[in-house]
Amino acid sequence: MKAALLAIGVLAATTSANAKFCRCQPDQRCWPSDDSWARLNSSTDGNLVKVTPYALPCHDPTFNEAECTIAKTNSNSSSYRSSDPGALQWSNWEAWPEKDEQCYIETSKTTPCKQGRIPLFSVKAQEAKHIQEAVNFAAKHNLKLVIKNTGHDFVGRSSAPNSLQIFTHEMKEISILDDFVPTAPKNKRAPPGIKAVTLGAGVQLHEMYSYLGSRGLMVVGGTANTVGITGGYIQGGGHSLLGWLHGMASDNALEFHVVLADGSLVVANDYQNSDLFFALRGGGGGSFGVVVSATVKAHPDYPTVVATINYTTPIGAPYWDGVDALQKHILEINDKGGTGFYGLVPNTPISDSQTVSLMILSATFVNQTDTKAIEDLLAPVKSEIKDAIGLEPYFDVTALPSLSTYYSALLGENDTTGLQIRFASRLISRDLFKSGNHNKLTKAVSSLRYGPGDAIVGAIVAGGQVSENRDIESGLNPAWRDALVHVIAAHWMSPEMTFDQQKALEANITNVEVPLLKSLEPGKMGAYMNEADADETDFQESFWGDNYPRLREIKALRDPYDLFIVRKGVGSEDWDDSGLCRV
Numbered sequence: 001m002k003a004a005l006l007a008i009g010v011l012a013a014t015t016s017a018n019a020k021f022c023r024c025q026p027d028q029r030c031w032p033s034d035d036s037w038a039r040l041n042s043s044t045d046g047n048l049v050k051v052t053p054y055a056l057p058c059h060d061p062t063f064n065e066a067e068c069t070i071a072k073t074n075s076n077s078s079s080y081r082s083s084d085p086g087a088l089q090w091s092n093w094e095a096w097p098e099k100d101e102q103c104y105i106e107t108s109k110t111t112p113c114k115q116g117r118i119p120l121f122s123v124k125a126q127e128a129k130h131i132q133e134a135v136n137f138a139a140k141h142n143l144k145l146v147i148k149n150t151g152h153d154f155v156g157r158s159s160a161p162n163s164l165q166i167f168t169h170e171m172k173e174i175s176i177l178d179d180f181v182p183t184a185p186k187n188k189r190a191p192p193g194i195k196a197v198t199l200g201a202g203v204q205l206h207e208m209y210s211y212l213g214s215r216g217l218m219v220v221g222g223t224a225n226t227v228g229i230t231g232g233y234i235q236g237g238g239h240s241l242l243g244w245l246h247g248m249a250s251d252n253a254l255e256f257h258v259v260l261a262d263g264s265l266v267v268a269n270d271y272q273n274s275d276l277f278f279a280l281r282g283g284g285g286g287s288f289g290v291v292v293s294a295t296v297k298a299h300p301d302y303p304t305v306v307a308t309i310n311y312t313t314p315i316g317a318p319y320w321d322g323v324d325a326l327q328k329h330i331l332e333i334n335d336k337g338g339t340g341f342y343g344l345v346p347n348t349p350i351s352d353s354q355t356v357s358l359m360i361l362s363a364t365f366v367n368q369t370d371t372k373a374i375e376d377l378l379a380p381v382k383s384e385i386k387d388a389i390g391l392e393p394y395f396d397v398t399a400l401p402s403l404s405t406y407y408s409a410l411l412g413e414n415d416t417t418g419l420q421i422r423f424a425s426r427l428i429s430r431d432l433f434k435s436g437n438h439n440k441l442t443k444a445v446s447s448l449r450y451g452p453g454d455a456i457v458g459a460i461v462a463g464g465q466v467s468e469n470r471d472i473e474s475g476l477n478p479a480w481r482d483a484l485v486h487v488i489a490a491h492w493m494s495p496e497m498t499f500d501q502q503k504a505l506e507a508n509i510t511n512v513e514v515p516l517l518k519s520l521e522p523g524k525m526g527a528y529m530n531e532a533d534a535d536e537t538d539f540q541e542s543f544w545g546d547n548y549p550r551l552r553e554i555k556a557l558r559d560p561y562d563l564f565i566v567r568k569g570v571g572s573e574d575w576d577d578s579g580l581c582r583v
Ligand SMILES: Cc1cc2nc3c(=O)[nH]c(=O)nc-3n(C[C@H](O)[C@H](O)[C@H](O)COP(=O)(O)OP(=O)(O)OC[C@H]3O[C@@H](n4cnc5c(N)ncnc54)[C@H](O)[C@@H]3O)c2cc1C
Pocket: 146, 147, 148, 149, 150, 151, 152, 153, 154, 157, 158, 168, 201, 221, 222, 223, 224, 225, 226, 227, 228, 229, 230, 231, 232, 233, 234, 235, 236, 237, 238, 239, 240, 284, 285, 286, 287, 289, 290, 291, 292, 415, 530, 531, 566
């Protein structure tokens, strides 16, 4: 009934005005009255707040010295930014360049603070009912809806101008289930119970790792502190140091509780709403519904061996020869269970007059204890790097009692954020490395432009069970099954740049760098939707390959009026960049 009424409303809106169909804007008569907002507030038990940009107290005429000092002190803290509905982690997504609106902490006090892409209202959800009320309210009033969990999204999916936000950060449930059986309809037989963990929408990685680690457990999760687990991470696929042993995070999902566009709360698993289950495992956050909780497989908190190789050289050719020597061995390292990251920072200023190039490999071998075997595996890599760069690299192999120990040592509690960043990225196949073409990858990355601190991250997070899970039917980008390395080129931007300067840098990423990486394997592979160029062309093909048509169908069925539209998400091609008007 509700859906039918809504259909009429939408039809009326699209046919009556000659203008294109848009979400209701604050200056229009359709905008909810104060009384309507007050009713939403009471139906969400007083959890509705007005949202202001993070840096508002640092600008006239709202300047407030004490509050501004607090905002400045915490500006690089991802914990702080997670807990504020008016903040994102990457401040470029707080701005709205098309309208020349921004509110940065770095700009002068006299620069006015504009709302930008920061939502106008937020429901700080404590329970599923609050999410249902917010969804129904947005549908009824034709509002742009946004879901913010931690605000870490690199593609601008957790903010939109003039929107109503659902803030999931405070939903912190973690429960361990010794004998989890998916909820199945009466006519279907569910499998025997297994050990699992149910995670609320707001749980962040460091909270989960410390809770599970102290109980000898682990799940497939990301290498970060404050990134959420059940939001964008798992719904986009989720790569992990545990992936080689157990597959992608989305492969490990057993069940989702999710609020749909019609306001209903449903269970999605292999036994019911299996279309949604397909979509929520890789189809991307914010596109199909609001996940209230996810139940995922529990694994032991395995012992782990960590190997480090790093070096510092002057800028120039030998630096890249060292990188090539490393890339030559990645397949072999991965075949022995090695995962992890290599970071390249070719342009690292260390003083006013000196700039060096850094390489650091941190390879983790999960469920292994034999340090001698890892030393033997990596000794030739180290010596080939030495021959290439003419210097002895640092080399260390350490056994740790558990993966959670590694996470807490490596990660601590906060990620550094509050900065501005853009990516070019590509999934690089196992075949490329197998056929000895690692040098093509080296050549491609060495030809990119590196501003100070710009980095390449080589995430060795595929192979092993990620490849073996090829037969799992899910929305995940099928390219993951053939991948070995997920390569990201990260470019810093600065709040001091004008929007035009930023646009030029972004255009170069999209028109020069991504095509260069793509040309390594034309017509194959793709990119990871969560860590990609935010203006990726042909994003449907890059992020989902052959899965896109099915995801699009599920989207049309489950969200027929496009309540859940995010940048470069399933179905977003029908909307403008802000998700405000149909195109
Ligand atoms: C420091 C750092 C390290 C990272 N490491 C990894 C890694 O090791 N592996 C990896 O795979 N990725 C990694 N990422 C990328 C990460 O997966 C993405 O940034 C992801 O979008 C974060 O999801 P979030 O829910 O925390 O963020 P948000 O920005 O809050 O949300 C991301 C998207 O999901 C949607 N969403 C959020 N919550 C829900 C919900 N409950 N229901 C439906 N939609 C929702 C939002 O609308 C948005 O579209 C890393 C990111 C950072 C910043």
